[in-house]
Amino acid sequence: MEADKSLTLACLLQLLHRAREADNAAQLGFIVVNESQQLLPYRQAALWREGLHRHVSALSGLAELEPTAPYMQWLNAVFRWLAADSSAGASRMLSAEHLPARLSTEWSDWLPAHALWLRLGGQGALLLARDTPWSEIELRLAEELAHGYAHALRQFAPRRDWRETARQWLRPKPRQRRILLAVLLLALMPIRLSVLTRAEVVPRDPLLMRAPLAGVIDRIAVEPNQRVARGTPLFDLDATALSGQSALAASERDAAEESFRVSSQLALTDDKGKLAMAQDRAKLEEKTIAAEYSDRELQRLHVTAPAAGVVVFSDRSDWQGRAVAQGEKVMTLADPSHVELAAWLPAAEAIDLVPGGKVTLYPNASPTESYSAEILRVAYKAEPVEGGLLAYRVQARFTDDTPPRLGQMGTARVYGHWVPLIYYALRRPATAARQWLGW
Template identity: 70%
Template sequence: MGHADRSRELATLLQLLHRAREADSAARLGFVMVNETLQLLPYRQAAFWRGGLRHHVAALSGLAEPDPTAPYLQWLSALFRHLEREGAIRSSQSLSAAVLPEALAEEWAHWLPEHALWLRLGEHGALLLARDLAWSEYEIRLAEELSHGYGHALRQHAPRRNVRAQALDWLKSGRHRRRALVAALLIACLPVRLSVLARAEVVPSDPLLLRAPVAGVIEKVSVLPNQPVKRGAALFDLDATVLSSQLALAREEARAAEESFRASAQLALTDDKGKMALAQDKARLEEKDINADYARRELKRLHVTAPADGVVVFSDRNDWLGKAVAQGERVMTLADPARVELTAWLPAAEAIDLSPGGQVTLYPNASPFHSYDAALLRIAYKAEVGEGNLLAYRLQARFVDGQRLPLLGQMGTARVYGDWVPLFYYALRRPLTAARQWLGW
């Protein structure tokens, strides 16, 4: 081969590599490989095998779009799969029917010429060139250089390998599988703290209940919700119309009894019968004085004041104005802001084994960057219907000393901690509970 022929071959090789780099898709690159490679290497047939997640014959010489149902493509696919299973990892390999299994060798003559050349294109495919003449060593070396450039260009269009695919490749090794199994068992047995979430609210600790002293109608509310008050401050008043009338009547009756007693006292000086009437009038006077004093005390009770310093907790005062209340009905609560505790409602479906002294952490809705630690005090033995008609257990917790207390009435989410359990139990607790309810274990 002369110098001019070598120069022409080198120019053709560079041109093909340039065309491969310019290909904007794997399909365009496949067309270049199976059709334009003929400019450098003479052959009758060419096939491009696309590797990766979906193995298939992606391009054939002389065809715009291969038909995957054609017998020729099905035989070629079986040939490529056999070569991959046999571990044909060299960059090039001469092929013939003699080196193939009987099932493939029998049909070789129907589909391909006598001599073929297998070219590995990295991890993402392979190129098969077939012709009647045997391949020379020089042609094989030239084809290897060309396949190296094709493989580099094909890598640019290969699908990106995700973490799942890389993990599956890593697990193909038996040693790696054993290591992964041991690691998974160790992780599954790691101890973690069992915990559940519950709706929570900051409530007063040992509040003073302010009740209606007598049955009546609330006439006036002198404070606002959550207003700080001092001892003796006016809170609310009941309607005094009825008691005022009773007091006025009792006073009039007391004055009448007093006049009757005075007259009887004068008559008793001269008449023995007057002495008997004097004792009766005295008893009547004492009775009327007692009635008037009772009405006066009851009237005074209609004006309710704060028994101590604190914060008044109740709903909107417009809801109470003009409302009829029974004797002893709660109207307000007087709370100490420095004495608060946590109330949480644990859904019955999320209930875990809890005991007093357990750890509770409050995450307020209004302060996402703050949390408060508390210790569990009491757990209700019976679930009650709460907000949203959901059954929930009422929990009471005391805030740990040494931290700033949350505001009274603050709402949030409480994480209630239980015992230490293995990680696999923590992850499978809910699915196992659902399966048990469904299967009726």
Template identity: 50%
Template sequence: MNAPVRIEAGDLALLWQLAARAREAESEQTLGFTMVNETLSFIPYRQAAWWRAPLHAPGAVAAVSGLPQSDPGAPYVQWLGAAFRALVRLAANHAPGAADGTSAGAASRTEAQTEGRSADATQANEPHASVSTRPFAFTSAHLPAEVAAEWSAWWPMHALWVPLADRTGRSLGGVVFVRDNAWTRTEEVMLGELAQVWAHALAAFAPRATLATRARLLLRPGKVQRRVLAGLALLCVVPVPLTVLAPAEVTANDPFVVRAPLDGVIERLYTQPNQRVTPGTPLFALDSTTLASRYAVASKNFDTAAEEYRQTAQLAVTDDKDRLDMALRRGKLDESRVELDYTARELARVRVTAARAGVAVFADPNDWNGKAVSVGEKVMLLADPANVELTAYLPVADNVDVKPGTTLTLYPKSSPLSSYDARIDTVAYRAEPTPEGVLAYRVKATFSGSGPRPVLGVMGTARIHGRWVPLAYYVLRRPLTTARQWLGW
């Protein structure tokens, strides 16, 4: 175990001031200037440089001490880029051994040289890889030969690499400090604490990865990509039931239709919607003013014809001429009797009564009072509340070749926690417009089981269960249908 590090109070104050400056930085450039220049008041060094490793892009020299802005074309900056790329590999693979001294330098250089250009490109293009977050000292012996050859032209003997990483371990780059004297453990510890503050501030400036970028990272060539593609392929062939949703309503099964017996105007409704009635209960009545007048006229004509026939019959006893008129009077009497009987029957039909027991099903009574109706027009239904069925309206666009015998489930709007299963009996062969103006097939279904059934008139959504299909077909069915209709193939 390493011995505890003692830090003076003055150093702690400087550390606190630099941390505050990092938190107050308004931009990434300001933060970089603070890291490579203002740290000199805390730790003595000759030169410093910041290597930025942004997400999904190769790294770059972002800041150099003593310069307001680094020039990518400058020889020193280009050599720094090569040195930093070597340090990235060193931090990822040899950081624990590099801190021990220069004894492992020859082995590190040999291994770095054998890695070649491919390893250099891989590390440079994967800045998000997890690396060691501990600062470590190094010399030219730890770097490849082509980089170490120019060390003395740019840097003094001793260098310190301070890696920057966020809380997930993703590399944000690093800062290198160089000077003539060797680095002490106290300085390494203090710069390590300061590096955590810098990394936290850099993470705040880092752009958020988009969904497309995350998808590209997930599908990078490798074992993870193969697993993801295999999982997607397996998911596409998972069988799922092909289901569609359709508006539905609980309707009466075999209701009795109450129609207008003759042409006229509805004068009064004696029942209310959903009212239970028994056989003989008055339902509604038509205006009888016209029929009553016709009955009065027919009755008067009948009385007149009967009196004329009686007088002619008396005269026919003594006069042969009146005997001939008696047959004519008899015909007029029979004609007036037929008209009187017909008018009486029509007048008796003005008041409509229930032919059987049930529940009166119709709209608001105010919609019928005073409304003119023609003979045979439907006014209301008499339904049995215990004998109900389900009527669903399957839109043409959602038709999945539904056939009788298929099951469906009703989810009432009034009770979202309840559901009722039914079996399809009939499917209309021709689509008709619904009250909402949507072309749909009328589907009739009978509720299965002997349990409780929904109340007459309940509306909801019916889920019609079809055949089993792959998940890819279930997801792409509607887009493919739209594409075929638009492209014509």
């Protein structure tokens, strides 16, 4: 008894070793349907392969197969029915009564009364048939042998190429149809087109404090972001040159006034003095106008706040001693309660924006806060911004009751029209492909 068990085990190991050493699928199929008889006595065996083409690939005692033969067609139909039967399991004892009527009627024409059906993993199935029933011990040995054959068949499993995958999806099964329908619905799901841009909180309707004259800034009287009242001194221009001009104009006016006084006295006794008096009067009026103009220009060198607000500029040291041209902006006077959002939409990511569109600001300094705004206007022309990029300036009005602090920087999400999700996902790749291909 022990010798029989040892012989059986040695035979099983030998078959598994031979299966692992097979050079190709045909050689392995020959071993499966013919040499398995050393371990399990049977009269007929058939190997069925799954994969790209589901078919009987080997029969015991035959070197070449004829796919159109009636026996082959019947065997293929039996294997397909067993593979589709969810109650078949990994292995089972089989006879004619287990098959549907259209297949069982031909059983006696092709196979002995008792068969053993073994599942080879996902690689196929093996059918062994003989005249006597199968024992439980033989069933267990057959299952172990089938497990080894399945492992050996896996290395010769056909690889699915893209054509087969395409054909499978073009002729989808119910589960694949559901997946395709879900993907289609997801691709067509509407989503709001949006772009992230750099943004800043800027004053609304600010007053620009410009240099009244060309000159050098002598003193900045306020600090950056300082609140000021109306009439508060803001900055002064250097008055050295204008002070000299004003003093010279005043001296010339005094001299003209003295000359007019002398000529007016002479005009009382001399007719020629009347002509000189008229000339001196004209000269006096000219010098008076020049002196008054110099005084007014001197007063303009002292710039004060025309209204209450906050002065916005970079740094006092950046401006003191700096030469400015007439009309050059020095600082901005803004009302901190009247602010708006300025965003710069990159030209490469420009979307269709209209007044009234939605904008959301995410401040850099407050990661948990956000502010809603409404687009007021969009520049029609892109201009260079930081980094040398071209961008469209977008102005938006805050709709929240509490607006953000003036000067706050952050990221704004600018919203456009509703588009399908597939358009949102493929917009940038399609744009890059179009630019590269030139269509």
